[in-house]
Structure formats: structure tokens, C-alpha cells
Amino acid sequence: SxxxxxxxxxxxxxxxxxxxxxxxxxxxxxxxxxxxxxxxxxxxxxxxxxxxxxDEAANGVAAAEHGSLAPEHRKRLAAVLRELDEARDLLRRVLG
Structure with missing residues (x-):
């Protein structure tokens, strides 16, 4: 391989x-x-x-910030990260 x-x-x-x-x-x-x-x-x-x-996720963000991802991929990655942040915040509120 x-x-x-x-x-x-x-x-x-x-x-x-x-x-x-x-x-x-x-x-x-x-x-x-x-x-x-x-x-x-x-x-x-x-x-x-x-x-x-x-950290693969952090590397994906870094790649997006440095422009090595296509614009549509950057937008999608940003949207997914926002959703994950919202989910984390909700879990923190629910679980205390």
C-alpha cells in the first residue's frame, strides 16, 4: 500500500x-x-x-485556514465545526 x-x-x-x-x-x-x-x-x-x-480535526481546520482546501470544502468544514460546537455546548448545559 x-x-x-x-x-x-x-x-x-x-x-x-x-x-x-x-x-x-x-x-x-x-x-x-x-x-x-x-x-x-x-x-x-x-x-x-x-x-x-x-489532531486530525485541528489539521483540517489549519489546512482550511491556510487555503489548501477548496472554498466549498472550507465552507463545509466551517459549518460542521459550528454544528459540533453547538452540540458540545448543548451537552454541557444538559449534563451540567
Whole structure:
């Protein structure tokens, strides 16, 4: 594999089982390759940087702020972050 971060579980008969995290990562990789026009080496660098910095969500925000995401992706990411903030605030109020 070109991406060491994708580690499916091996099942009987050599079948691979992809966990939800693997599928999410594969969708990110596909988006970077086909939608954003990254090369394989470029995607590997993005993933390596995310691993080095630890927090994937924060890295996505940083990428959006630095303009490495397409405008429509930045808008969508901002909307999702607003929804998550609202959900967190609601949970804090409910749970005390």
C-alpha cells in the first residue's frame, strides 16, 4: 500500500476488513487525490504531517485556514465545526 496509515484487519481467507476509521481515511485520500489534485506523494506528506501533529480535526481546520482546501470544502468544514460546537455546548448545559 502507498499509505501506511490504512491498516485493514486481515480475516480468514485473506479478506481485508476495513474499519470505519479506515474508510474515512480512504475517502480523505480519494478526495485529496481526485478532487484537490494532490499527487500520491503530496497526500503522503499531508497524512504524515497530520500524524506528527496528532489532531486530525485541528489539521483540517489549519489546512482550511491556510487555503489548501477548496472554498466549498472550507465552507463545509466551517459549518460542521459550528454544528459540533453547538452540540458540545448543548451537552454541557444538559449534563451540567
Amino acid at each position: 502507498k499509505f501506511a496509515q490504512v491498516r485493514p484487519l486481515k480475516r480468514g481467507g485473506g479478506r481485508r476488513y476495513y474499519r470505519p476509521e479506515d474508510v474515512t481515511l480512504l475517502r480523505l485520500i480519494r478526495g485529496l487525490l481526485y478532487d484537490q489534485g494532490y499527487t500520491i506523494r503530496g497526500v503522503q506528506k499531508v497524512l504524515k504531517d497530520q500524524t506528527r501533529n496528532g
